[in-house]
Amino acid sequence: EGHHDEEGQLGTSLDPHIWLAPSNVQKMGEQVLNHLLEIMPNNSESLRSNFLKFSSEVKELDQEIKEKLAKSRNPKGFLVFHPAWGYFAKEYGLQQFSIELEGKEPSPAELIKELKEAQNMGIRNIWVQPQRSSRMAKTVADSLGGKIFELDPLAANWHDSLRKATNRIVEN
Known part of the structure; x- marks a missing residue:
């Protein structure tokens, strides 16, 4: 699904x-x-x-x-390894694509489906949490021709964390 x-x-x-x-x-x-x-x-x-x-x-x-998001021509979505940014996505009419679901890495078929959907939206980069980095994230970033960005949903500075997430979407 x-x-x-x-x-x-x-x-x-x-x-x-x-x-x-x-x-x-x-x-x-x-x-x-x-x-x-x-x-x-x-x-x-x-x-x-x-x-x-x-x-x-x-x-x-x-x-x-x-x-910032209204001025951006970049995708109205983002790709994450761990699905922590769902409420942020909903708040701003964005779509969160996730590699991991319920703490588990996807099957090859699920991964291909997510990557195709992200690619179709022009998403190239993947966000990882410092607490949950993965080798698979590098493979995903390489396959999309993008980069890995570390974003911490548990950061001590809430304002900066949301600004950083917004900037990553705008810069995609």
């Missing part, structure tokens, strides 16, 4: 990387604010002020990503 999905769902497993979509981060921030207001009502002014700053930064990043 293929390993790509814009919904953040991959096969029968759920993509846990919900923080890679700014709209989800915004919602999580609102929930955190509400819980903190319940347990720390005396700090409501600073909590609200900090949340407004945070919310503004998230919205600015979201707008920056939308503008």
Whole structure:
């Protein structure tokens, strides 16, 4: 059935990387604010002020990503080794193609199918996570005439991680 999905769902497993979509981060921030207001009502002014700053930064990043992607003539998708970027893909109307599914490398037939779909969209490069690099990623990049880029969905700097992902799509 293929390993790509814009919904953040991959096969029968759920993509846990919900923080890679700014709209989800915004919602999580609102929930955190509400819980903190319940347990720390005396700090409501600073909590609200900090949340407004945070919310503004998230919205600015979201707008920056939308503008960069709108100007790009490059593919509206990307190829990853491990399917961690489903929510990011859904957020921006992109398609995530994945080599690995549910922690397993694909069969030769599945790999050929994914590579053909990625090639048909003009995708040449593959993203790998520093935690999950693979020799197969090099084989895939070589077969597409592309490069391997390391992108960390678990990076400490969330803003930079999303900017880097966006730039990789634009630069494909």
